[in-house]
Amino acid sequence: MRRARPARPRSPAARGGEAAVTDVLGAILMVGITVVMAVGIGLLLLSFDGPPDTQHTRLAVTLGAGDGVWGNGDEEVRVAHLGGEALDADDTTLLVTSPSGTTTLSGAALASAFADGGLTIGEEWVLTVTAQQADTYEVRVVVVTNDATQLLAEATLSPTAAGGTTTTVYTYVGSATPTLGTVSALAEAQSAADTTPALLEEGATTGTPGTAGPAKFSGTAAATGGALDRNNTLASDDARATLDTTGDSIEVSGFDLPSNAATVTAVTIGYEGRKSANGGTSPTTRLDYKVGTGAYSDGTSVTESATSDTDRTRALSGTFSVADVEAMTVRVYAVSVATTGSARTALVDHVFATVTYTTTAGTVYRMDVILDFAGVPTSGAHTLDLVHQTADDTYTLQVWDNTGSGSWSSTACAGALSSPTSLSTYTCSLSSSHVSGAGAVRVRVLDVLTSGTTAGKLFLDHARVVTVS
Amino acid sequence: MRPRPPPRDEGVSTVLGAVLVFGLLVVTLVTVQVQFVPRWEEDREARHMDALAAQLALFKADVERLATNATGGTITDPLSLETRGGFGFFRGGSGDLGATAGFEPSATGAGLQVATPQLRIQVRDGEELFGLDEDWLTIPSDGEVGNIERVRHLRVRVGLIPGTYDDGDSATLTVRDADGDFAGSAVVTFRDFPSEQGLQVQVFNAANQEISSDIEAFFQQTQVDYFYIDLMDRELLFRDVLAVTETPFTLDLSNDGLDADYTVVYRDTSGGTGGGSTGGFLVSNYDSTLPSGALTIASRNQHLPDQTFVLEHGALLVVQDDGEAMLSPPSLSFSASSTTLVVDWVVAGLDGSSRSLGGARSLNLQAHAEGDRTDVEGMAANLTLVIPTDHPGAWEGFLADALESAGLSSAGAQPEFAITATASQVEVQLYGPVSDPLDTTEDITLRFQQSTIDLDLDPSG
Numbered sequence: 062m063r064r065a066r067p068a069r070p071r072s073p074a075a076r077g078g079e080a081a082v083t084d085v086l087g088a089i090l091m092v093g094i095t096v097v098m099a100v101g102i103g104l105l106l107l108s109f110d111g112p113p114d115t116q117h118t119r120l121a122v123t124l125g126a127g128d129g130v131w132g133n134g135d136e137e138v139r140v141a142h143l144g145g146e147a148l149d150a151d152d153t154t155l156l157v158t159s160p161s162g163t164t165t166l167s168g169a170a171l172a173s174a175f176a177d178g179g180l181t182i183g184e185e186w187v188l189t190v191t192a193q194q195a196d197t198y199e200v201r202v203v204v205v206t207n208d209a210t211q212l213l214a215e216a217t218l219s220p221t222a223a224g225g226t227t228t229t230v231y232t233y234v235g236s237a238t239p240t241l242g243t244v245s246a247l248a249e250a251q252s253a254a255d256t257t258p259a260l261l262e263e264g265a266t267t268g269t270p271g272t273a274g275p276a277k278f279s280g281t282a283a284a285t286g287g288a289l290d291r292n293n294t295l296a297s298d299d300a301r302a303t304l305d306t307t308g309d310s311i312e313v314s315g316f317d318l319p320s321n322a323a324t325v326t327a328v329t330i331g332y333e334g335r336k337s338a339n340g341g342t343s344p345t346t347r348l349d350y351k352v353g354t355g356a357y358s359d360g361t362s363v364t365e366s367a368t369s370d371t372d373r374t375r376a377l378s379g380t381f382s383v384a385d386v387e388a389m390t391v392r393v394y395a396v397s398v399a400t401t402g403s404a405r406t407a408l409v410d411h412v413f414a415t416v417t418y419t420t421t422a423g424t425v426y427r428m429d430v431i432l433d434f435a436g437v438p439t440s441g442a443h444t445l446d447l448v449h450q451t452a453d454d455t456y457t458l459q460v461w462d463n464t465g466s467g468s469w470s471s472t473a474c475a476g477a478l479s480s481p482t483s484l485s486t487y488t489c490s491l492s493s494s495h496v497s498g499a500g501a502v503r504v505r506v507l508d509v510l511t512s513g514t515t516a517g518k519l520f521l522d523h524a525r526v527v528t529v530s
Numbered sequence: 531m532r533p534r535p536p537p538r539d540e541g542v543s544t545v546l547g548a549v550l551v552f553g554l555l556v557v558t559l560v561t562v563q564v565q566f567v568p569r570w571e572e573d574r575e576a577r578h579m580d581a582l583a584a585q586l587a588l589f590k591a592d593v594e595r596l597a598t599n600a601t602g603g604t605i606t607d608p609l610s611l612e613t614r615g616g617f618g619f620f621r622g623g624s625g626d627l628g629a630t631a632g633f634e635p636s637a638t639g640a641g642l643q644v645a646t647p648q649l650r651i652q653v654r655d656g657e658e659l660f661g662l663d664e665d666w667l668t669i670p671s672d673g674e675v676g677n678i679e680r681v682r683h684l685r686v687r688v689g690l691i692p693g694t695y696d697d698g699d700s701a702t703l704t705v706r707d708a709d710g711d712f713a714g715s716a717v718v719t720f721r722d723f724p725s726e727q728g729l730q731v732q733v734f735n736a737a738n739q740e741i742s743s744d745i746e747a748f749f750q751q752t753q754v755d756y757f758y759i760d761l762m763d764r765e766l767l768f769r770d771v772l773a774v775t776e777t778p779f780t781l782d783l784s785n786d787g788l789d790a791d792y793t794v795v796y797r798d799t800s801g802g803t804g805g806g807s808t809g810g811f812l813v814s815n816y817d818s819t820l821p822s823g824a825l826t827i828a829s830r831n832q833h834l835p836d837q838t839f840v841l842e843h844g845a846l847l848v849v850q851d852d853g854e855a856m857l858s859p860p861s862l863s864f865s866a867s868s869t870t871l872v873v874d875w876v877v878a879g880l881d882g883s884s885r886s887l888g889g890a891r892s893l894n895l896q897a898h899a900e901g902d903r904t905d906v907e908g909m910a911a912n913l914t915l916v917i918p919t920d921h922p923g924a925w926e927g928f929l930a931d932a933l934e935s936a937g938l939s940s941a942g943a944q945p946e947f948a949i950t951a952t953a954s955q956v957e958v959q960l961y962g963p964v965s966d967p968l969d970t971t972e973d974i975t976l977r978f979q980q981s982t983i984d985l986d987l988d989p990s991g
Binding site for chain 1: 553558560566569576674676708709710834835837848852853854857869935
């Protein structure tokens with residue numbers, strides 16, 4: 062079956078030209094709409110800004126210790142520009158989060174290397190802070206432009222991570238408390254920057270009877286009984302007297318004891334000498350003594366076989382007073398000196414008397430000063446560091462040990478401070494028990510020569526505890 | 531006459547649509563080219579700069595490893611000189627500019643310089659030289675050496691004076707650990723036998739159990755001044771005792787009748803060298819000059835600032851028109867205590883023919899160690915480092931920062947260090963903690979490894 066054809070519209074000509082109006086209008090509208098849409102889409106495309114303009118800058122964010130010591134307020138958070146585009150201060154915000162809070166800086170407030178308007182290659186922005194050893198800092202660098210907000214760098218920093226190596230803290234002496242003696246210009250010991258020292262000086266006090274010696278005393282006069290160069294026996298100086306004939310002798314007297322010597326408890330006489338050469342027949346000698354003008358008490362014979370200076374001694378029995386010793390004459394007597402063959406003579410360098418005695422009480426100069434160090438870090442390895450010079454005495458140190466109820470330890474810092482001619486450095490290691498929980502270290506300075514009759518001095522260029530962690 | 535066909539307008543919208551679509555395509559492409567491509571180019575240039583920096587940093591690490599290991603092999607590291615990537619249609623001109631590479635050796639006789647009026651070389655090429663110049667100290671009755679991290683040299687000598695000693699006279703060296711506990715000991719004892727005499731060395735561990743005993747006998751007529759005992763001898767096992775002792779430990783020396791001396795060299799907790807003896811080989815007017823040139827990679831960017839990378843004396847620098855910075859510092863470090871400044875420096879000096887290379891997409895950096903190598907550890911009172919460079923600002927900044935971070939100061943009449951920069955070099959004077967220039971205290975420990983590395987640039991694409 063054939064379908065009926067729809068009726069075709071009549072041509073415009075057939076309708077007298079009116080029918081075309083609709084077509085034309087339709088076409089115009091269609092074109093207009095299309096053009097408008099195309100222009101709209103085109104404008105939309107052309108107005109698109111594209112992707113955000115990313116900031117391409119290499120930054121290094123670090124936390125530094127300033128002068129190498131943490132916690133003294135000169136620590137620095139640093140943002141270094143290591144290449145790429147410059148950072149505009151107006152676009153940059155820095156957020157520094159420390160234990161005390163977050164600091165937000167932008168624009169002119171950034172200051173430092175941003176003061177000229179931007180951060181360029183090689184420049185370093187610095188923020189000075191106080192960073193303790195255990196602190197943690199977070200740093201964010203944010204760039205805000207019209208396009209976008211970009212987190213350019215973010216770092217979490219701590220002193221340990223930032224340092225990477227050992228950290229040294231110097232804690233200088235804070236105060237000094239003298240029990241015996243005086244302290245002046247302590248501030249000079251609180252800095253290593255100069256060589257002007259603080260002075261610790263011994264104070265006068267009444268001494269106590271005590272013991273001294275055994276001390277070796279030389280004679281002041283020598284007589285000869287045939288011996289050559291008798292005066293060479295008054296000092297140990299490698300200049301020697303010679304006993305080259307049997308029966309030769311040297312008589313030395315004038316053994317002067319200190320004025321505070323009270324009683325004598327032991328006396329040993331002796332000489333330092335040797336034979337004239339190796340091998341041969343060794344001479345035989347004897348040590349005799351007498352008090353005042355009395356008769357000699359002869360000793361036993363000794364074969365002088367030593368080829369280098371050797372002490373020959375005789376301990377005296379009996380009781381002697383100070384006056385007895387000072388009136389004593391010591392004789393070295395040549396019992397036998399061969400005169401034939403490879404004979405050897407006896408050479409005597411020094412005749413002496415070694416005396417142990419008690420002392421009387423008198424004015425002596427003593428030192429007992431406590432140095433206090435506060436704020437010492439409780440962790441790390443501690444070293445006591447004293448740059449010092451001494452005069453007329455030497456000094457020992459005690460360190461307060463906090464173990465139990467606490468006590469002074471004389472073994473932690475052994476040895477003596479003895480440097481009479483120039484500044485010298487004394488160091489000793491402190492253990493954790495020497496640093497209190499509050500970071501206190503106490504060091505006690507004591508003089509060695511407790512019976513000194515002149516005021517000894519200890520100069521301290523600096524006194525500090527060095528903590529390495 | 532044939533009738534005129536009726537007008538048809540179907541093609542109008544098709545053509546118009548096509549024209550408009552084409553127009554939109556053009557607009558889109560123009561938009562991409564104008565708005566997107568510059569950003570992509572900038573990103574690509576940034577990636578290329580980062581890649582160059584990473585490749586050069588890797589090369590720096592490789593040559594330093596070559597220098598410290600003293601191997602004879604050759605290393606080859608690639609270097610990308612172009613920024614290719616993405617569709618070529620959208621790529622601007624910058625990707626085709628590439629980078630240029632060049633190497634300029636140091637002038638003959640010039641280079642990196644380390645100098646000091648006197649260097650006490652204690653270790654050279656791994657050999658310890660402490661025995662060459664020992665200072666002997668009499669063992670006191672209460673002598674103590676503390677703060678020891680590692681004992682490096684320890685000898686005892688006993689004066690042999692006929693007729694002086696009795697059987698059983700001894701000298702003892704006691705080790706106490708960081709807590710002060712007994713950790714071991716070495717005891718030297720004189721033995722008087724009927725026909726001969728001898729010295730016995732016994733070593734005890736922390737439990738005070740004898741772990742070694744050795745005796746050296748000699749006839750009574752033997753005429754020698756001293757008998758020497760190296761307590762670091764492996765067979766004595768005393769070094770084993772020291773090795774297991776908690777640090778820092780203490781050596782306590784005492785004698786009981788023996789006329790004995792000792793010499794000791796140790797590394798303390800600050801890394802410096804301590805002890806009663808410094809030992810070593812004294813070299814006057816020590817002056818080491820290492821040929822050390824500069825490898826330069828210059829990249830010309832269109833969007834980012836032009837960047838030139840310079841690898842010289844172990845440091846990687848980046849240079850732009852507006853300044854320069856040290857991108858990767860040299861292997862040069864400073865650490866200081868109150869008594870010692872320790873300078874650690876590993877440097878690979880680049881040497882080879884002067885080269886300049888451009889137009890290649892990539893190249894290979896070939897390097898191998900050549901000539902003599904220096905590996906010394908020594909002590910000096912002061913030290914001079916001279917670094918020839920065209921970029922003194924970056925070097926000066928790095929050195930000042932490193933030295934100040936170590937706690938040293940350049941201020942005052944007697945600074946601990948001083949830096950002088952000119953247009954062609956940076957000179958560092960190190961005086962150490964004992965900063966008096968006239969003081970001869972050897973307060974600087976120098977650990978210095980250097981090697982000349984022959985460099986060749988080989989175009990690879």
